[in-house]
Amino acid sequence: xxxxxxxxxxxxxMFVSGDPAIAIAGEGSTEADIQVIRKNFGFDQPFHxxxxxxxxxxxxGDLGESFYFQKPVVDLIAERMPVTGLLGLLSxxxxxxxxxxxxxxxxxxxxTVFDRFTLGLATIGxxxxxxxxxxxxxxxxxxxxxxxxxxxxxxxxxxxxxxxxLGYYATPSMMRLTxxxxxxALQSDYIRxxxxxxxxxxxxxxxxxxxxxxxxxxxxxxxxxxxxxxGSVVVESVFSLHGIGFLAWxxxxxxxxxxxxxxxxxxxxxxxxxxxxxDLLNAKLDPRLRATTS
Amino acid sequence: xxxxxxIEEIAGPSSREIMFSRILGHRGLIIGAAVLCxxxxxxxxxxxxxxxDPFTQDLSNRxxxxxxxxxxxxxxxxxxxxxxxxxxxxxxxxxxxxxxxxFSTALGSGIIxxxxxxxxxxxxxxxxxxxxxIITTRLTLPVVLIALAVVSLVGGTLPVVVSVxxxxxxxxxxxxxxxxxxxxxxxxxxxxxxxxxxxxxxxLFVEILPNLVGSLVxxxxxxxxxxxxxxxxxxxxGLGVQPPTPSWGLMVAEGKGLLFFKPWLITFPGVALALLVxxxxxxxxxxxxxxxxxxxx
Numbered sequence: 258x259x260x261x262x263x264x265x266x267x268x269x270x271m272f273v274s275g276d277p278a279i280a281i282a283g284e285g286s287t288e289a290d291i292q293v294i295r296k297n298f299g300f301d302q303p304f305h306x307x308x309x310x311x312x313x314x315x316x317x318g319d320l321g322e323s324f325y326f327q328k329p330v331v332d333l334i335a336e337r338m339p340v341t342g343l344l345g346l347l348s349x350x351x352x353x354x355x356x357x358x359x360x361x362x363x364x365x366x367x368x369t370v371f372d373r374f375t376l377g378l379a380t381i382g383x384x385x386x387x388x389x390x391x392x393x394x395x396x397x398x399x400x401x402x403x404x405x406x407x408x409x410x411x412x413x414x415x416x417x418x419x420x421x422x423l424g425y426y427a428t429p430s431m432m433r434l435t436x437x438x439x440x441x442a443l444q445s446d447y448i449r450x451x452x453x454x455x456x457x458x459x460x461x462x463x464x465x466x467x468x469x470x471x472x473x474x475x476x477x478x479x480x481x482x483x484x485x486x487x488g489s490v491v492v493e494s495v496f497s498l499h500g501i502g503f504l505a506w507x508x509x510x511x512x513x514x515x516x517x518x519x520x521x522x523x524x525x526x527x528x529x530x531x532x533x534x535x536d537l538l539n540a541k542l543d544p545r546l547r548a549t550t551s
Numbered sequence: 552x553x554x555x556x557x558i559e560e561i562a563g564p565s566s567r568e569i570m571f572s573r574i575l576g577h578r579g580l581i582i583g584a585a586v587l588c589x590x591x592x593x594x595x596x597x598x599x600x601x602x603x604d605p606f607t608q609d610l611s612n613r614x615x616x617x618x619x620x621x622x623x624x625x626x627x628x629x630x631x632x633x634x635x636x637x638x639x640x641x642x643x644x645x646x647x648x649x650x651x652x653x654f655s656t657a658l659g660s661g662i663i664x665x666x667x668x669x670x671x672x673x674x675x676x677x678x679x680x681x682x683x684x685i686i687t688t689r690l691t692l693p694v695v696l697i698a699l700a701v702v703s704l705v706g707g708t709l710p711v712v713v714s715v716x717x718x719x720x721x722x723x724x725x726x727x728x729x730x731x732x733x734x735x736x737x738x739x740x741x742x743x744x745x746x747x748x749x750x751x752x753x754x755l756f757v758e759i760l761p762n763l764v765g766s767l768v769x770x771x772x773x774x775x776x777x778x779x780x781x782x783x784x785x786x787x788x789g790l791g792v793q794p795p796t797p798s799w800g801l802m803v804a805e806g807k808g809l810l811f812f813k814p815w816l817i818t819f820p821g822v823a824l825a826l827l828v829x830x831x832x833x834x835x836x837x838x839x840x841x842x843x844x845x846x847x848x
Contacts, residue, residue, distance in 0.1 A: 380579075380836070384829035386780055388787045389803055389821035396814050480690075487693040491784050505696055506788060509703045517700050524693040 330519040333504060341489050341500030344419055349482050351424030352431060357474070360435025361467065367440060379429035387488055391422045391495040419496045423488055427481040431474055438470030472543055479535030483528040573841045580837025586830035594646035601640040641797040642819055648798045649779045649827060652713055656778035657771050659717030664724020665767065669755050672732025679729075686725055694719050698781065699790045707793045712785065716778050723770050731763050765842040772835035776828040783824050799824045
């Protein structure tokens with residue numbers, strides 16, 4: 258249902274500007290040119306007819322042909338997907354490995370210098386524009402220190418800087434959530450019971466408190482993964498990584514409608530898939546949910 | 552730490568005094584408010600603070616170094632950009648653009664989100680289902696992509712950017728207002744208003760809405776920051792506010808080519824952006840802490 262509406266929105270985007278035929282023909286084209294384009298792409302038909310044609314093709318896995326590349330959009334996306342997928346995975350792993358330990362330590366050492374420091378880091382992280390952070394990292398690491406490549410996607414080294422930028426962007430919210438969850442869990446009765454049973458503090462922390470604190474983080478991580486993919490538009494263009502985000506940016510500046518529509522649709526589907534996955538994972542992690550659903 | 556306040560609250564001074572002392576005691580809130588005041592003041596007083604014009608180009612004085620450099624001069628404190636425009640002046644005028652976009656977007660999205668949230672929270676049932684569906688759909692859409700696409704099609708003017716962002720950023724308002732309204736709906740004063748025969752709009756906007764002002768201000772300040780960051784990202788990609796308007800995101804994009812030779816060209820607008828958004832986030836968090844009855848989240 259959501260997918261249906263999203264597809265309609267991404268399709269209608271083409272018509273925000275008025276007449277897509279004029280946009281494709283570009284400036285200085287004659288009325289005859291525009292007429293030909295309108296006929297060829299079927300823009301002369303009513304909106305719902307066009308939409309129906311498009312959506313029934315999409316349902317068959319045919320996302321149309323890119324105006325610019327003259328190739329099926331499906332191929333284009335399949336070509337670029339590995340880069341963005343790898344970047345997204347690396348970033349979310351980076352964000353998780355940073356935010357969960359930091360969040361736990363901050364919760365255990367609540368109101369200490371360390372806690373303040375990590376919270377401050379999180380607040381600053383939320384305020385820093387990602388494209389700017391990317392550029393600053395390029396200046397510092399590639400030019401001043403000369404250690405990392407600046408742009409391209411030919412080796413894993415090329416992914417280090419983009420991963421840091423995107424991961425840092427996703428870290429604050431997950432860290433805050435881990436911290437809040439751990440603080441709440443540590444104050445609960447079952448932790449006191451565990452302490453009084455004489456269990457090791459570390460095992461209480463990781464086995465008892467962490468299992469409860471991690472639940473909301475899982476669902477947020479899925480949402481953040483979606484945001485990371487969305488944010489990849491900006492970061493990929495900073496680092497010239499030729500992934501989906503870069504493709505989207507190129508296509509937007511070229512008025513390549515089928516590609517834009519397809520990318521928006523793919524992103525939306527990925528997001529839906531991710532939230533579904535997070536629900537499943539939560540059900541697996543939380544026995545209470547399992548009991549109520551089955 | 553905050554729990555001690557609560558105990559005092561029972562027998563202590565009036566609630567206004569408590570609020571006041573809480574505000575003064577909250578370091579983040581004070582710092583944030585101070586930074587925001589300075590930036591806003593600079594934006595308003597821009598023509599007084601600087602004698603240069605943000606649009607006047609001076610091609611004989613291109614890329615003058617900032618004042619601390621040997622080649623710099625005090626007439627251009629932060630130097631000039633690639634077209635010889637005074638950088639400090641553009642930076643100050645850029646604050647106007649960011650603040651204008653941030654606040655008008657938050658206002659627009661706030662109205663959309665609040666109305667949707669009030670309706671779904673108050674009526675529940677079918678209306679709630681519909682609004683929840685709209686929220687889910689909105690969350691599924693990739694914001695940056697859609698904003699980029701629309702702005703590139705319609706054109707990058709201030710009103711376009713503001714309305715696109717308003718239409719995309721109302722989700723947090725709607726979610727929070729919806730759940731808050733649900734809680735308030737069953738309170739006695741709402742039933743009393745209903746019994747007296749108040750109209751539904753009156754109940755929604757006069758009885759319920761004033762109770763939500765705290766949360767609205769909190770989300771509002773966070774969303775202003777969010778909108779400013781998005782605007783800068785759009786402008787950076789060349790599909791937001793168009794040159795020669797001094798937008799901080801655009802200034803970073805213009806300085807990008809000279810990244811390795813004149814790094815200050817991108818450092819200043821970036822720091823300015825981060826400071827402004829940081830101050831807004833500090834204010835948002837601060838107000839939440841100060842007004843929250845529970846203290847820590």
